[in-house]
Amino acid sequence: MQEVLVDKERCLGCRSCELACAVAHSASKTLLGAVGEAKKPLKRIFVHQTEAGKIPLNCRHCAEAPCIDACIAGAMHRTAEGVVTNTGGPAECTGCWMCVMVCPYGVIRSEIAQRLAVKCDRECLDEAGEPACVRACQTRALKYVEVDDFSREKRERFLISLKS
């Protein structure tokens, strides 16, 4: 499966990925259109400042995803492509926030009024199959790669998972 990996040395904290993500999830799909939309689009990637630098973080689509375990409605599931999402599955999200409670990356947002958990759903791929955040990254701090193709030593520079 392809994953969005982060080369944290390269992140400048410009938040372009955040904007691109929100725009990709807007009705108009354009920045200038999206800012005018009554329902503001929601980003699913978050650039954080840590002692180790600036780090963009979005769903890792974990192999044994705690959010899937926790979902009491059966909405959170893994698609055939390996994407963990709570839309388009066997059940509807009811906004119980179990997934928000267990996601160790803190990348599932709670849309309280809508009673909807919102997360990276990869519904943003362009014609080349690249996610909006990766495409938006000017410094190539975000890369969309087949994880198996990744040499070990290179992989170490990237954010892989909490457990490692």
Add this chain to the structure above:
Amino acid sequence: MHIVIIGNSAAGLAAARTVRKVAAGAQITVISDEPGPAYARCLIPEVLAGSRDLPGIGYVGADFYRQYGIELLAGQTVTSLDVEKRELTTANGRSIGYDRLLLATGASPVAPDWPGADLPGVFTLRKADQAAAAGRWARDCASAVVAGGGLVSLKAAYALKERGLPEVTVVVKSPHVLIKQLDAQSAALVEKELAKTGIKFVYGVEPVAAVKGPQGAVQAVELADGRRLPAGLVMVGKGVRPNVELARRAGGRVDKGIVVDDNLATSLPGVYAAGDCIEVTDMLTGDKTTSGLWTLAVEQGRCAGYNLAGLPGSYPPPLTRLNAAQFGALPFISAGDVRGGDETAVYQDGGVYRKVCFRDGRLVGFIMVGKVDRAGVYTALIKQARHIAGRLKDKVAGGTVTGADIVYSRTVPVR
């Protein structure tokens, strides 16, 4: 290999899925005394409220059992086990052999011991059919009393209000609702939100009897202080008890629940157990306790699945307090130990409340009300049991910690 699973819910299904994933050729049979395919048990309050019907809370797709090659024997109660013969018997006399067995029998509500507890109109809320029956009953009622201030009780009260009952009163023995999950301040916020719908609260007393009306059904609840509350419907939420009887009668070890080892094996040969029916060790306190959470049932089911398929895997002591819910416009999450701890940091601004509790420099619990984003980072910090100090601690206390902080914080876990 024939793997039989008793229980077609969180634990049972997670186990079945896992077995199928790692042992493609295994024969899998799932038996349940409930009819039909699995449903989302936690959503039965919506059935009570009338906002969804039973198919509306389905937990798996229509094609699930066929797709996973699982034989589902629904509506069949297992009455005994013969662990020597590796065979079980159902209420209709059918014997089913197995190579490995999983007990994922869940828990049942504690029934009230007061007089009138068996009157028509007195319900507990654990199964979909109970929810549906209570919902039907509620149509003709003007008032209801909910006994208990726990999560299931509050969900029931909220659902009865949604159903349109003019008068719903929650009787809570403790000084505030959700005594296990919240402190007084945060409980007050939840109570306020529930009160907006017209739900009333009575604290510090318990019902002592259900009073029979002229039609032979319940018409009121009598409280320990002598007060009588009119009640065309009574919902009793006094907690649950693990379903341990099958294991006990087969000679298995039972304490707070079915006793299992690290691999979720019971003391009976070839028999594993997972979910609400087992006893677990709380990772924070080291105490033996029941499991009681959907999340844990799924985790355990998956772990049991590996073991059933012959791939040993151990189940570490879980965090047994993990609750998330929303009433009205107010979400809240509570995890871990929210009363103990030697240091707390509290933030409150109107309807937003946050409390984080540390013990020995580790995060042991938190409450978030109103805003719950990134709660999972806190949960992860509790589970990691790492020492938290310096800037990380400031961020944890200030509510600004992010996943990135823990991914790149190099502090060595304490255990």
Add this chain to the structure above:
Amino acid sequence: MVEKSIDQATLKMLKKAQRDGIETVWDRLAAQEPQCGFGQLGICCRNCNMGPCRIDPFGDGPSQGVCGAGADTIVARNLVRAIAAGAAAHSDHGRGIASTLLASAGGDTADYPVRDEAKLQALAAEYGIAVEGRATAEIARDLANAVLEEFGTRKGALQFINRAPEQRRAVWDKLGITPRGIDREVVESMHRTHMGVDNDPVSLILQGMRTALSDGWGGSIVATELSDVLFGTPRPVKGSSNLGVLKEDQVNIILHGHEPTLSDIIVHAARDPELLQEARARGAAGINVCGMCCTGNEILMRHGVPVAGNFLQQELAIVTGAVEAMIVDIQCVMPALPQVAGCYHTKIISTSPKAKFPGAEHIAFDEHNAMETAKKIVRIAVENYSNRRAEKVNIPADQMEYMAGFSVEAILEALGGSLNPLIDAVKSGAVKGIVGVVGCNNPKYIQDNSHLVFVRELIKNDILVVGTGCAAIACAKAGLLLPAAAEQAGDGLRGVCTGLGIPPVLHMGSCVDISRIMTVAAAMANALGVDIADLPLAGAAPEWMSEKAVSIGTYVVSSGIFTILGTVPPVLGSQNVAELLTGGAEKVVGAVFAVEENPAAAAKLAIDHIAAKRKALGL
């Protein structure tokens, strides 16, 4: 490559650039994409070192900078700074011309005699400077001093605003935006946008308007009028345009930038017999001086010098491989030029002490040694002809004739000495109204496409177009500056144009010469006894990119003229500021901005606006 330009010469040279391995502005744009959304919306601020800060446009992150500035404040501050930069550019250009006039008057330079004495006298009269019986040099000195004084004046208001009708001046006075001094407004804008000074978006934008007015009715008008005095007031003149004007057998010199001070004298220097002889000795048939951008416009207006192209063609001119020297001064000169030139034999020669380019040769140019320096520069070009490599040369054949030179004076002459025939034509409806089409090219939009679609649509609807800058060059290249283009006009406009022998699109000069358009607008309003805002006029910058354009648009709107922007300005991060500019301003200055990227739709906006204004006037 169709999406890059509709200009065939551009497309051909882009192919050549690719073959030659040259990176152009389009490649660099592609490399910049996706561009920063915060910048596009105008919600990033670097005005202090607590920052940089940015506002989350989706209300999802910070709504204030470290100092507490919200989106409204930040967008307004950034806009005002852009206006200040644009106004500064025009005004500093104007100052340069005024200084040259002073030097000329003081006898410090023989190379810049006063070429239009009548205009000198008229301007002197406007400034209340005695002319009767005085020597030209004396009048010129007094005028130059009076104009230079306007930059830091303490007299309260600029002189040229008196050209505006009384009603307009009353609007400015009431709002407190009458420009007080050319430098002062820029300085005050920079001050107000400093961290922790003016934070109210309305107050900021009013100052932005005042600053812009100090450009339109100050710096720009100074540049135009004094250039006319020194270099001659343009009269209708013919020439040709586009890259095809470069000559395979001649020394090609391109003059690029903005000030006429340098370009005008180079035109003369290139006629020097000695240099021509030298060129011939090196095998060239002659010396071909061509213009580019607004420098091109200055010499095209006055001498009919061929113009090689507009903003997006500056690199492509070099790609022809046939340019011996590109001589640049200030503004709109891409820093990339030396790099492109590095792949050919072309020499980039910078001349302004204000504008240096790493990789270019710098030959300081000032009015005192103008002719000498000009000749030196031309000689470098001539000598460089020997380095030209035939195999690298490929000049596209595309070129188009134009008729330009429509200064206010030239228009009056064409009309027989008064504006009345034009006003009558407007009254009768033969000409429905007048739209000024100005501004740059922008690689985010198909080169020249917006200009041309917009202009063609207008003339078809009997709207007379007046143009300047790169917009006018786009029209030149498309043949719209020829009297014959009247055939593309509606019946009314065609009749007027054929009667007067003028094109339906009048080239009025460089970007500072938008002041000429303002002068005409003011004169029309005065003649009718109404405010400028009442006239059936509109302005448009279909492909704008520079900060100067922001200043221009703002002074045009502040002068009461509806203005359509074809590229989106970075203000959408604040709904309040965007609303103010496109809606609220109507009640304040009697005009608004509109933003419309689709040129046909933009034309409709202009046509409808003019119809509404006509109706209000009872026409």
